[in-house]
Amino acid sequence: MEATQSLSDLFPTTTAGSAAASNPSELGQEDFLELMVAQMENQDPTKPMDNFEFLSQIAQFGTVDGIQSIEQSISQLSAAMYASQTLQAAGLVGSKVMTDSNLGTLAAGETLSASVDVPAANTGLTLYIQDMSGQLVHTRQLGVQASGELKVEWDGLDDSGDPVLPGQYRISAETEIDGEAQAVPVYAHTVVDSVTVDRSGGGVTLNLAGGDQVGISQVRSFL
Structure with missing residues (x-):
């Protein structure tokens, strides 16, 4: 009796990217088990299948089948995450x-x-508003303030009380510490005009008023 060929010779393993369930001509798990039993029943008694080869074939099929299942799960998870990100991002507009x-x-x-x-350790804050040319349009003395986050608002009037043109303005502040003027961090509050969601997994980009764009991970606070 001739030795029976191994399953890997008769039916080469498909790549992880193929899906047996979507192609009837490819082996499924039940087909594999039936062929494995047939191979054992028809093997040459003088040359029985090696235990290591037997286990290797099972492991090989199980690995490919498992990878296909993982790929399908990842694809479904990715679609769900995209839908969730889109809904959350739309609420920020x-x-x-x-x-x-x-x-x-x-x-x-x-x-x-x-x-x-x-x-x-501040001895009083001074707020400055500059236009995009660098010209100072408004100055305000805020006095001594408690440490922490201080919200400030500007009504759009210059130091003469006249309204300035709409547009972008730079806000800065400074205080005096140990007799020296020091800049103080200032973070502008900006309206979200629209959002862009990257389907390839790049995340959410916020399109801000004024034309700036920031990733959602760059947002310090949602107001």
């Missing part, structure tokens, strides 16, 4: 966020707000 930028956008008839990170 029209709201304000605080980022690391001190550049804010003043809309017509509205105020511009920001948060100042007040240090503990």
Whole structure:
């Protein structure tokens, strides 16, 4: 009696990217087990199947079948995450966020707000508003403030009390510590105009008023 060929010779293992369930011509798990039993029943008694070879074939099929199941699960999880991200991101449109930028956008008839990170040992804060050309349009003395986050608002009026044009303005602040002027971190509050969700897994990008774009991971606070 001729020795029976191994299953790996008769039916080469498909790659992980193929799906047996979607192609009737490919082996499924039940087909594999039936062929394995047939191979054992028809093997040459003088040359029985090696135990290691037998286990290797089972492991090989199980690995490929498992990888296909994992790929399908990952695909389903990815689709669910994309749908969830899209719904969450859509809810941010029209709201304000605080980022690391001190550049804010003043809309017509509205105020511009920001948060100042007040240090503990301050002797009084001074707030500055500059236009994009660097010209100082507004200065305000805030006095001594408790340490922590301080919200400030600007009504869009210059130091003469006249309204300035809508657009982007840079907000800065400073205090005096040990007799020296030191800059204080300022974080502008900006409206989210729209959002972009990357289907390839790149995350959510917020398109802010004024044209800036930030990743959702760059947002310090949702206001």
